[in-house]
Amino acid sequence: MQKINRKCQGCFKVQNRELMIKITKLNNGLLKINPSSKELGRSIYVCKNIECIKNLIKKKRIKSALKYTNANEIIKIEEELKKMLPC
Numbered sequence: 001m002q003k004i005n006r007k008c009q010g011c012f013k014v015q016n017r018e019l020m021i022k023i024t025k026l027n028n029g030l031l032k033i034n035p036s037s038k039e040l041g042r043s044i045y046v047c048k049n050i051e052c053i054k055n056l057i058k059k060k061r062i063k064s065a066l067k068y069t070n071a072n073e074i075i076k077i078e079e080e081l082k083k084m085l086p087c
């Protein structure tokens with residue numbers, strides 16, 4: 001499989017995309033974690049790592065990196081991210 005690297009929005013290190021969580025702003029305006037390959041939109045990545053997810057949330061990177069302003073949707077996705085990893 002082709003190795004594609006992406007920057008983590010928590011620690012800003014560049015890593016293999018396969019090891020990361022993808023957050024996509026779908027064309028319908030909603031956010032989705034790890035969308036299928038058919039679901040396209042502007043995306044950001046974060047390591048599968050609780051510290052990176054905490055940083056992503058603390059620094060409001062979903063809002064700034066995705067230029068996304070739907071606060072309710074951001075909260076929903078942040079809760080989903082937290083549930084993916086033990087705190």
Ligand SMILES: [Zn+2]
Pocket residue numbers: 008009010011012013046047049052
């Ligand atoms: Zn990271």
